[in-house]
Amino acid sequence: MTPRRTRQLDAVLDVVRVARDHPTADQVHDRVRLSVPRVSLGTVYRNLEKLAADGDVRVLHLAGRQSRFDGMTTDHDHFVCDACGGVSDLAAIARPPAGHTRLSAEGYEVRTQTQTFFGTCPGCRAVSAAVR
Amino acid sequence: MTPRRTRQLDAVLDVVRVARDHPTADQVHDRVRLSVPRVSLGTVYRNLEKLAADGDVRVLHLAGRQSRFDGMTTDHDHFVCDACGGVSDLAAIARPPAGHTRLSAEGYEVRTQTQTFFGTCPGCRAVSAAVR
DNA sequence: CTTTCTGCAAACTCTTTGCACTCGT
DNA sequence: ACGAGTGCAAAGAGTTTGCAGAAAG
Numbered sequence: 435m436t437p438r439r440t441r442q443l444d445a446v447l448d449v450v451r452v453a454r455d456h457p458t459a460d461q462v463h464d465r466v467r468l469s470v471p472r473v474s475l476g477t478v479y480r481n482l483e484k485l486a487a488d489g490d491v492r493v494l495h496l497a498g499r500q501s502r503f504d505g506m507t508t509d510h511d512h513f514v515c516d517a518c519g520g521v522s523d524l525a526a527i528a529r530p531p532a533g534h535t536r537l538s539a540e541g542y543e544v545r546t547q548t549q550t551f552f553g554t555c556p557g558c559r560a561v562s563a564a565v566r
Numbered sequence: 567m568t569p570r571r572t573r574q575l576d577a578v579l580d581v582v583r584v585a586r587d588h589p590t591a592d593q594v595h596d597r598v599r600l601s602v603p604r605v606s607l608g609t610v611y612r613n614l615e616k617l618a619a620d621g622d623v624r625v626l627h628l629a630g631r632q633s634r635f636d637g638m639t640t641d642h643d644h645f646v647c648d649a650c651g652g653v654s655d656l657a658a659i660a661r662p663p664a665g666h667t668r669l670s671a672e673g674y675e676v677r678t679q680t681q682t683f684f685g686t687c688p689g690c691r692a693v694s695a696a697v698r
Numbered sequence: 699c700t701t702t703c704t705g706c707a708a709a710c711t712c713t714t715t716g717c718a719c720t721c722g723t
Numbered sequence: 724a725c726g727a728g729t730g731c732a733a734a735g736a737g738t739t740t741g742c743a744g745a746a747a748g
Contacts, residue, residue, distance in 0.1 A: 438722050438727055459713080474730045479713065481728095495627040499712065499738075513674055527668070533659040533681075541688030542645055549665075549681045556673030570702055570747050591738080606705045611738065613703095631713075631737065 437484075445470045446481040450491050450505035456512075456521040458500040496521060496550060511549040517558035524551070569616075577602045578613040582623050582637035588644075588653040590632040628653060628682060643681040649690035656683070 449465045450457070457465070463478045482503055485491040492504040496514050502521060511524040527549060537544055554562070581597045582589070589597070595610045614635055617623040624636040628646050634653060643656040659681060669676055686694070 436723080436727075440722075440728060442729070472730070474732095475712095476714075476731080477729055483714095495629055497627055499631065499633075501631075501712090513669070516677065524669070527665040533683075536659070537645070537656070537683060541691060542683070543686040543691055544683050545648065545685040547681065547683045549679065551665075551669065551674070551676050551679045553677040554675040559673060559675055568702080568748080572703060572747075574704070604705070606707095608706080608739075609704055633737090 441470055442466070442473050442477050443481045443484070445473070446478055447485055447490060447505075450482070450485070450503050453503075453505060454523070456494060456496075456502040456504050458502055460500070462503060494521070494548075497552070511551065513551045513553070513555065515555035515558055516552060517554055517562070520555060520557075522555060574598070574602055574605050574609050575613045575616070577605070578610055579617055579622060579637075582614070582617070582635050585635075585637060586655070588626060588628075588634040588636050588655075590634055592632070594635060626653070626680075629684075643683065645683045645685070645687065647687035647690055648684060649686055649694070652687060652689075654687060 445466045446462060448469075449462050453462075453465070455461075459475065459479055459482060462482065463473070463475045466473050466478060482491060482493075486493050486503075489507060490505075492507060494502040494504055494512065496502060496512065498519070504523075506523060509526045511527055513522045513524055514520075515522075529547070529549070533547075534544055577598045578594060580601075581594050585594075585597070587593075591607065591611055591614060594614065595605070595607045598605050598610055614623060614625075618625050618635075621639065622637075624639060626634040626636055626644065628634060628644065630651075636655075638655065641658045643659055645654045645656055646652075647654075665679075666676055
């Protein structure tokens with residue numbers, strides 16, 4: 435019942451902390467393998483789940499079927515590019531406090547909130563402009 | 567190349583339009599079967615995809631692995647209850663126009679945006695209060 | 699008639715799990 | 724030594740797809 439610190443757990447946390455691209459479990463696995471070659475994908479999933487439960491990692495369900503993992507736990511938003519599928523972090527865009535207030539008044543208890551924008555990222559816009 | 571109007575397509579659109587609970591593909595399938603008994607899950611998926619491409623249905627990736635489908639295409643937000651898994655529609659909570667402006671300035675082209683709240687819904691709060 | 703759409707079943711992708719073994723504590 | 728954690732492989736869950744036949748235009 436006492437949680438243990440293992441090489442695998444540390445490596446997963448490291449990878450997710452350093453990553454800036456919201457990697458999928460699969461991508462985390464590839465990166466963890468660089469330092470722990472025999473780590474299995476199952477273990478990566480188990481550790482990601484553990485870290486998420488502890489609040490050290492955020493699980494994002496943005497688009498498509500794969501979950502993505504975000505090591506940045508401070509308040510921020512996301513932009514998902516329809517063209518390249520990339521996800522960028524956005525400094526938290528001010529939220530109207532009216533939202534929380536109104537939800538509380540209606541009986542909802544808000545734990546977290548996330549704002550996601552979909553569209554074309556600067557890089558892909560440049561490309562489509564060049565083609566035109 | 568010319569799209570065809572089929573009984574199945576109509577039935578899927580009907581179901582999603584009428585639904586207020588953001589059904590999964592599976593739930594849509596069950597409901598479509600009431601009027602088109604031999605419809606297959608594959609066909610439901612194909613039609614949902616078509617409707618989404620036409621903008622008649624919104625695909626939501628909220629939590630967990632199943633996609634949910636929303637027939638309300640007007641601007642609104644969602645609340646996901648951690649306890650019961652239910653999804654409620656929220657009248658759009660005012661968004662700071664500063665968000666869009668800033669993103670445009672940074673070169674992003676925003677097509678849609680969604681705001682999702684996670685927490686406990688009024689019903690589940692009542693239950694947990696009763697237990698306490 | 700032509701071509702899109704359908705039902706069915708099989709294939710695929712992502713995630714979870716059972717089990718015997720390993721390694722932290 | 725005890726038992727949480729691991730690697731492996733197999734099972735689950737959700738979604739997609741190939742194909743032969745049905746049906747919309």
